[in-house]
Amino acid sequence: MxxxxxxxxxxxxxxxxxxxxxxxxxxxxxxxxxxxxxxxxxxxxxxxxxxxxxxxxxxxxxxxxxxxxxxxxxxxxxxxxxxxxxxxxxxxxxxxxxxxxxxSSPGVVVELLRHLAPEPGDKVLEIGTGTGYTTALLAHRVGAARVVTVEIDPRLATRAEGRLRALGRAVRVVRGDGEPGHAPGAPYDRIVATASVRRVPPAWLAQLAPGGTLVAPLDTPYGHDLLVRLTGDGRGAATGRAVAPVEFMRLRGQRAPRPYGSLGWPPEAEAADWETLRVSVDGDGQRVRVGD
Ligand SMILES: C[S@@+](CC[C@H](N)C(=O)[O-])C[C@H]1O[C@@H](n2cnc3c(N)ncnc32)[C@H](O)[C@@H]1O
Incomplete structure (x- = not known):
């Protein structure tokens, strides 16, 4: 061949x-x-x-x-x-x-998008445009006009925007910090982060439609990230669980380590099987619980 x-x-x-x-x-x-x-x-x-x-x-x-x-x-x-x-x-x-x-590797991109499960016509916010490849897959599914992507590095954003446009997928590429989300486009049916967080930013949940899905890599005490899939209530709270072990680069504003206790991790989580973890986030912060 x-x-x-x-x-x-x-x-x-x-x-x-x-x-x-x-x-x-x-x-x-x-x-x-x-x-x-x-x-x-x-x-x-x-x-x-x-x-x-x-x-x-x-x-x-x-x-x-x-x-x-x-x-x-x-x-x-x-x-x-x-x-x-x-x-x-x-x-x-x-x-x-x-x-x-x-x-990101083809396998990781596929895993991320499978858990995000966008539907045609959904409004999607992506944090971390990178090359624009994941963005293009999202645009293929929901339509380029329904995707907003935020990239903190202006040179990467400009390159990705050009690559997307050259492929006929003129997605809105926002240059800036994605940690506050992108309020002008809210609410979103799906929000996906391709940089990992220690703490899910409250703004992402505030911008998630009722019943909307957020997929993001979350830092853990296990030495790798976990992909978490949360369902929002449309009022800034969301609950869900860990769905896969992954490794991502950190969101720029969250590079500095913080004690896991201050990020809602209970001591018993360290010895727990990651598949049992439940995650909830609301106005009081983030909580990780070892479920059944
Ligand atoms: C793993 S790469 C993204 C890979 C991308 N999905 C692709 O397919 O090319 C993570 C990206 O997140 C960006 N990033 C990090 N912190 C950010 C932030 N606070 N806001 C927006 N983008 C951020 C990085 O500059 C980097 O390009």
Whole structure:
């Protein structure tokens, strides 16, 4: 088989069909995945997320190794790093530093959107545009005019906006901090964050329609994030549970660690099975409970 984006996309989709955390029975997501060319959103130079023997992250340059670059784009489990240290490191060679933007792996994007389960015509707010790839999948499902996406890094926002427009998906890309949400577009039927939080921002819940769904990666005491899926009451409160272990970059304003007790985590949660966790957020803050 020729090594084409289309061929690799189809192969990746088949692998995600077989994966216990892949499309499952989500036919719309399978269709959207095949319709959106992931390679259109990936920068020509990205870093591989695992360090080499010298402790540095290798650079994958499309111009130098086009086949390796394209293959990496369609590895189901591989995120590709698109920014280090908020852009202070130029993508000119192997590097070290803090990952601050990436294109999430196909598997993680699919998992995120499967739990979000947007319906055609839903109004969606995405926090963390990154490359715009997840945004494009959302736009494919609900319509570009129904999606608002917020990106704190203006250069990333401008690039993503251009990539989306070039694909005929002119989504509203807001440059700025997404922690306060985007009130002018509220209420939203679905809100999704692609950067993790230590504490679910109250503004997101205030902007969620009654019965709306919020999906966000939540920092935990377990050494990884958990994807939480919450249902809002339309008055700033929401309840739900953890649905999958994931790893995401932190929302910029929430990078500083805080004691878990101050974030609503009870001591018994540390030894609990993550699948039993229940999460609720309201005007009094965030609470995590070990359920049955
Ligand atoms: C994992 S990347 C997003 C990946 C994206 N879904 C994609 O498919 O390309 C997380 C993004 O969140 C952005 N981000 C971090 N803090 C933010 C904030 N407070 N408001 C908006 N965007 C933020 C980062 O700049 C980064 O681009």
């Amino acid at each position: 020729a090594l084409t984006g289309e061929g690799l996309r189809a192969r990746c989709a088949r692998e995600l069909d077989r994966s216990p955390r892949g499309f499952l029975r989500s036919a719309w997501l399978h269709e959207a995945f095949l319709a959106v060319p992931r390679e259109h959103f990936v920068p020509d130079r990205v870093w591989w997320p695992a360090p080499g023997p010298d402790g540095r992250y290798a650079l994958l340059d499309r111009a130098e190794r086009p086949r390796a670059w394209l293959k990496a784009v369609y590895l189901p489990g591989a995120a590709l790093i698109t920014q280090i240290d908020d852009g202070a490191v130029a993508p000119t060679g192997p590097a070290t530093g803090r990952f601050t933007s990436s294109i």
